[in-house]
Amino acid sequence: MNLRLGPEYERFRDELRAFLRESWPLRGEEAALPCDQRERLFRERALARGYLYRDIPRAYGGSEQPSDVLKDSILAEELAAAGAPGNIRNIGPAMLAPTLIEFGTDEQKRRFVPPTLRGEMLWCQGYSEPGAGSDLASLQSRAVLEGDHWIVTGHKVWTSSAHEAHCMFGLFRTEPDAPKHAGISYLLLDMKAPGVTVRPLRQMTGGAEFNEVFLDEVRVPAGNIVGQRGEGWKVSRATLKHERNLIGDPQLLRKMFDGVVALARRTLRDGRPAIACDDVRQRLAELEGYFWSQQYSGLRQLTAAARGQELKVMLPIMMNKLYSTDLMQRLTSLAYELLGDTGLVMPSPEEAGMALLPDAPGSWTAQYMFAIANSIAGGASNIQRNIIGERGLGLPRDLRPR
Numbered sequence: 001m002n003l004r005l006g007p008e009y010e011r012f013r014d015e016l017r018a019f020l021r022e023s024w025p026l027r028g029e030e031a032a033l034p035c036d037q038r039e040r041l042f043r044e045r046a047l048a049r050g051y052l053y054r055d056i057p058r059a060y061g062g063s064e065q066p067s068d069v070l071k072d073s074i075l076a077e078e079l080a081a082a083g084a085p086g087n088i089r090n091i092g093p094a095m096l097a098p099t100l101i102e103f104g105t106d107e108q109k110r111r112f113v114p115p116t117l118r119g120e121m122l123w124c125q126g127y128s129e130p131g132a133g134s135d136l137a138s139l140q141s142r143a144v145l146e147g148d149h150w151i152v153t154g155h156k157v158w159t160s161s162a163h164e165a166h167c168m169f170g171l172f173r174t175e176p177d178a179p180k181h182a183g184i185s186y187l188l189l190d191m192k193a194p195g196v197t198v199r200p201l202r203q204m205t206g207g208a209e210f211n212e213v214f215l216d217e218v219r220v221p222a223g224n225i226v227g228q229r230g231e232g233w234k235v236s237r238a239t240l241k242h243e244r245n246l247i248g249d250p251q252l253l254r255k256m257f258d259g260v261v262a263l264a265r266r267t268l269r270d271g272r273p274a275i276a277c278d279d280v281r282q283r284l285a286e287l288e289g290y291f292w293s294q295q296y297s298g299l300r301q302l303t304a305a306a307r308g309q310e311l312k313v314m315l316p317i318m319m320n321k322l323y324s325t326d327l328m329q330r331l332t333s334l335a336y337e338l339l340g341d342t343g344l345v346m347p348s349p350e351e352a353g354m355a356l357l358p359d360a361p362g363s364w365t366a367q368y369m370f371a372i373a374n375s376i377a378g379g380a381s382n383i384q385r386n387i388i389g390e391r392g393l394g395l396p397r398d399l400r401p402r
């Protein structure tokens with residue numbers, strides 16, 4: 001197996017490393033700036049060098065570089081290794097922006113994409129409803145066109161970040177007489193518009209990152225539809241593809257795996273695990289096997305993509321999401337056992353944040369709980385297994401409710 005990428009890519013990696021050594025962390029007076037300003041400055045410089053938002057045209061705030069999956073992969077590795085801010089990996093830049101590039105009008109791209117990439121326009125995703133999760137196409141929130149506005153009424157749930165979002169991209173039933181998948185449109189709505197009410201949902205981590213959103217005759221300009229009327233399902237598949245990519249992040253798995261090994265070392269006393277844990281070494285070795293099989297599967301996908309080979313589009317993404325979230329559960333379960341009684345302490349607000357802080361015990365407790373949530377968010381594991389089995393392996397279709 002040859003894991004070398006060749007001279008062109010090694011040169012790219014060297015140039016990138018030199019840039020990172022010079023540019024991150026910021027130095028002198030700039031080092032004293034607040035964190036968000038430091039990150040913004042770095043991103044502006046990295047963008048100017050063509051290192052960020054490479055597949056987004058300059059007119060819409062990206063760096064418009066020729067498509068190159070190997071360079072993308074080097075960038076992800078090196079930015080993570082330097083601890084430098086990369087592309088903002090949250091709902092707006094990672095999910096909505098590429099969807100708008102694919103399906104939006106020129107006006108929508110100019111208006112929404114640049115502030116979204118800069119992190120100035122925050123988004124939430126209004127898909128799930130109390131009666132529509134895995135069976136999303138059953139959604140009932142509706143939009144009726146009256147003159148030059150859609151009038152939107154309904155109830156969304158599990159809406160991550162709705163309490164801080166400026167806007168929502170969501171799915172609404174606009175053609176009540178059409179078959180269920182064909183009657184849905186994809187709309188962009190202002191979260192400050194009259195008729196929008198956000199209620200937080202408290203999670204077991206203690207945080208409240210997601211919410212219920214009630215929509216009561218909210219007026220949405222007619223031009224805020226993405227794609228054609230009744231074609232929202234097709235547009236939503238593009239967003240979902242990017243969401244599943246976001247959840248199956250190989251850099252996070254690497255950090256998590258290294259963190260569990262370090263935690264096991266820290267909790268060893270007299271060469272033996274401090275807690276009753278079957279056989280920590282054995283379990284770590286097993287997890288390492290899973291970890292590397294996931295990494296090598298990623299490399300196979302990268303090789304195929306670099307060679308321009310056609311992969312069944314959604315399948316690797318689903319496998320990555322399923323496998324990564326499963327592995328996260330196994331890794332964090334072991335970490336949680338290693339913590340012993342410390343794991344019973346409620347994480348502090350800082351530890352309960354989404355980022356893994358490998359040295360903070362409470363952060364492992366929070367990650368243990370997030371790992372369960374991650375296997376549900378963006379499509380539950382059972383659903384991923386069904387689709388992989390049916391579309392990937394050609395197994396008979398699961399029973400569908402009438």
Ligand SMILES: Cc1cc2nc3c(=O)[nH]c(=O)nc-3n(C[C@H](O)[C@H](O)[C@H](O)COP(=O)(O)OP(=O)(O)OC[C@H]3O[C@@H](n4cnc5c(N)ncnc54)[C@H](O)[C@@H]3O)c2cc1C
Binds near residue numbers: 134210376377
């Ligand atoms: C952390 C987190 C963040 C989220 N953020 C958002 C967000 O920002 N916006 C948004 O719109 N939604 C969001 N969601 C919601 C998420 O998309 C749904 O929770 C998910 O699609 C599952 O739907 P449900 O919760 O209604 O569960 P259900 O669909 O009721 O499923 C319950 C259980 O039944 C199983 N099941 C259901 N159907 C089948 C079947 N056909 N075959 C086998 N098993 C089946 C599922 O696997 C699951 O175990 C978020 C969820 C989480 C956990």
